[in-house]
């Protein structure tokens with residue numbers, strides 16, 4: 671739990687020449703996280719060290735209700751980590767000193783989509799990921815592709831601020847109906863869970879629409895999703911996979927990004943077209 675102890679361990683592992691691989695999470699671990707941990711083991715090898723951080727980072731929540739309702743299941747998370755052979759779980763009470771006043775900004779990739787709909791979100795993500803990098807000092811950090819924009823922003827932060835960390839990306843793990851696994855899914859009960867299937871349906875429709883104009887595709891996807899009584903779309907966009915700039919044609923290699931509310935639960939997803 672202690673940041674200083676975490677850093678001391680990491681220094682020791684480095685002195686011993688052991689590879690350290692970080693899997694940063696906010697807990698409520700599910701199969702998606704387990705796939706990140708399994709990738710971390712492959713990277714670390716038998717002698718390397720896997721650190722899973724579990725910290726519900728308050729600075730990346732723009733909605734206090736979302737922060738309050740975010741599932742917290744540390745005991746179960748630790749059990750899962752033990753079963754997966756994780757070497758250390760870093761679960762600090764807090765990572766911010768009273769009066770913390772330093773921010774990290776990113777003025778290109780972070781401005782739209784999640785950045786626009788969740789003011790302050792990416793500043794919070796970058797602050798906590800930078801702290802985790804300093805405390806754990808990993809050689810690699812494994813992130814899930816579900817948060818596609820987050821990964822782009824962190825990759826830029828690593829590049830621009832010279833973090834000696836290699837970012838590793840793992841594909842999204844999906845439920846049987848295609849819904850992307852997310853810690854927030856536990857809040858989707860009964861009819862809301864059924865309605866959430868429309869997100870993977872939209873992803874499938876988009877994949878069948880390669881070559882279409884983005885304007886028409888966005889309208890079709892929005893209509894499809896909002897035909898469900900409790901679903902409202904925050905955004906649907908097709909972007910260049912590197913720059914995240916919107917494109918006009920949904921050609922192969924571009925990326926569909928979407929965010930929608932299903933009742934009180936906000937979900938995001940994306941796919942390569």
Ligand code: PAF
Nearest residue numbers: 694695696727795798817
């Ligand atoms: O993707 C997440 O779970 C979080 O944004 C992260 C990277 C652990 C930072 O809090």
